[in-house]
Amino acid sequence: MKIQVLKNVMLKNDAIGADNRWLFDKKKVFAINMTSSPGAGKTTLIRSSLERLTAMYRVAVIEGDLFTSRDAERLEDFSIPLVQINTEGGCHLDAKMVHAAIEKIDLDNVDLCIVENVGNLVCPAAFDIGAHRMVLLYSITEGEDKPAKYATMFTRADVVIINKVDIAPYLNMDLDAIEAEVRAVNPTCRIFRVNSLDASTLTDWFAWLDSEIASTLQA
Amino acid sequence: MKIQVLKNVMLKNDAIGADNRWLFDKKKVFAINMTSSPGAGKTTLIRSSLERLTAMYRVAVIEGDLFTSRDAERLEDFSIPLVQINTEGGCHLDAKMVHAAIEKIDLDNVDLCIVENVGNLVCPAAFDIGAHRMVLLYSITEGEDKPAKYATMFTRADVVIINKVDIAPYLNMDLDAIEAEVRAVNPTCRIFRVNSLDASTLTDWFAWLDSEIASTLQA
Numbered sequence: 001m002k003i004q005v006l007k008n009v010m011l012k013n014d015a016i017g018a019d020n021r022w023l024f025d026k027k028k029v030f031a032i033n034m035t036s037s038p039g040a041g042k043t044t045l046i047r048s049s050l051e052r053l054t055a056m057y058r059v060a061v062i063e064g065d066l067f068t069s070r071d072a073e074r075l076e077d078f079s080i081p082l083v084q085i086n087t088e089g090g091c092h093l094d095a096k097m098v099h100a101a102i103e104k105i106d107l108d109n110v111d112l113c114i115v116e117n118v119g120n121l122v123c124p125a126a127f128d129i130g131a132h133r134m135v136l137l138y139s140i141t142e143g144e145d146k147p148a149k150y151a152t153m154f155t156r157a158d159v160v161i162i163n164k165v166d167i168a169p170y171l172n173m174d175l176d177a178i179e180a181e182v183r184a185v186n187p188t189c190r191i192f193r194v195n196s197l198d199a200s201t202l203t204d205w206f207a208w209l210d211s212e213i214a215s216t217l218q219a
Numbered sequence: 220m221k222i223q224v225l226k227n228v229m230l231k232n233d234a235i236g237a238d239n240r241w242l243f244d245k246k247k248v249f250a251i252n253m254t255s256s257p258g259a260g261k262t263t264l265i266r267s268s269l270e271r272l273t274a275m276y277r278v279a280v281i282e283g284d285l286f287t288s289r290d291a292e293r294l295e296d297f298s299i300p301l302v303q304i305n306t307e308g309g310c311h312l313d314a315k316m317v318h319a320a321i322e323k324i325d326l327d328n329v330d331l332c333i334v335e336n337v338g339n340l341v342c343p344a345a346f347d348i349g350a351h352r353m354v355l356l357y358s359i360t361e362g363e364d365k366p367a368k369y370a371t372m373f374t375r376a377d378v379v380i381i382n383k384v385d386i387a388p389y390l391n392m393d394l395d396a397i398e399a400e401v402r403a404v405n406p407t408c409r410i411f412r413v414n415s416l417d418a419s420t421l422t423d424w425f426a427w428l429d430s431e432i433a434s435t436l437q438a
Contacts, residue, residue, distance in 0.1 A: 037256045037258065037361075038361050038365055038368070038369060040361075065368050066341065066368060066369060067367065067368060067370050068367050070364050070367065070368065071368075089341070090341075091310065091339070091341035091342050118341065119340065119368070119369075120310070120339060120341055120342075121257045121339070122285065122308070122310035122339055122342070123339075123341070141358065141360035141383070142256075142257050142258025142259075142360075143258045145289050146258060148289065149257070149284055149285060149289065149290075149338075150285060151285070151286050152285070152308050164360070167386070170389045171386070
């Protein structure tokens with residue numbers, strides 16, 4: 001019985017997700033769904049990326065959290081459209097929440113929309129919010145076994161950003177081994193190694209975004 | 220409609236959870252529900268604790284994961300009852316899963332049952348699995364803002380174990396500030412600071428377990 005109802009909910013979610021994507025396409029906005037464990041560094045990566053990105057593109061950010069507007073507050077010094085969604089305990093963003101958020105943004109004046117999902121390596125994998133790509137942040141502090149243990153999320157990621165690589169020596173972590181674990185469950189995703197506090201490590205990430213945004217504008 | 224069904228599921232879960240707790244009480248087993256983000260160090264803490272704990276008590280461990288038996292395999296060199304639950308994508312353990320697991324354990328010969336939940340700071344908070352206490356591991360690598368952002372989980376914890384404190388200097392993290400953030404949402408929980416790789420930092424954790432197990436045996 002639970003499964004039946006969940007199926008209905010998902011069908012409705014997927015329909016609204018498709019509608020969100022149609023809207024992004026129509027307005028030529030490239031949209032990403034950024035996911036990770038709690039504290040992997042999503043907001044920090046967005047902060048470090050915005051200085052460069054806002055010089056080139058019109059960027060909007062949608063922040064998802066159970067409670068608080070702390071993530072949105074960390075981005076307040078950028079003059080960009082910024083919407084905080086509070087799920088009030090909910091474990092993921094769904095398409096309807098994101099739909100309500102993009103209604104508050106003038107998409108005619110946006111090239112890139114970054115949606116920061118709730119920090120959770122399970123539930124967000126099941127809900128299409130209408131973004132074009134799913135970007136998964138993976139902090140090396142979580143250990144090398146997460147791709148196999150949270151395979152649904154890692155399998156669905158278009159990009160896996162391995163973060164906090166600067167502290168690998170203090171943690172005795174092998175970055176090649178971590179990357180091999182990602183590859184074992186997702187052979188085709190793009191993988192970048194970054195320290196989200198240091199914009200100089202974000203070159204490949206920026207190049208990927210440039211290419212995707214250019215494709216969206218030409219579509 | 221979704222809420223109605225979820226309510227039924229929760230009522231049923233809570234009834235089975237209460238039944239699990241009744242069984243633990245009857246067999247004089249102290250049971251803990253160990254929760255955290257992915258990679259906060261639950262299995263490592265269990266590993267580091269087992270050498271001391273198995274010398275004093277009869278311990279059983281139930282491992283919850285979406286996929287793989289990697290966590291259980293990390294404990295295989297201890298001669299203890301060990302059950303791996305795979306949720307096959309599910310975001311939390313529920314009472315029914317734990318009930319099935321304890322049916323495989325001879326509780327007459329157990330003093331302490333440690334249930335390691337799925338790494339997730341959201342969903343496990345909603346499901347009573349029948350443990351006596353919820354022990355939440357909180358890795359400092361996740362940043363100091365997690366208690367407010369994942370308030371439901373932190374509010375329900377009886378114990379918060381702040382882990383990986385040894386690398387605080389490399390992360391520029393203030394442990395007093397982290398503890399204050401925990402206190403702000405949960406003024407009464409016990410808080411321990413540990414490095415789960417180093418058993419010498421686990422003295423307070425062991426003392427708390429000793430006290431709780433003693434109370435269970437006397438009940």
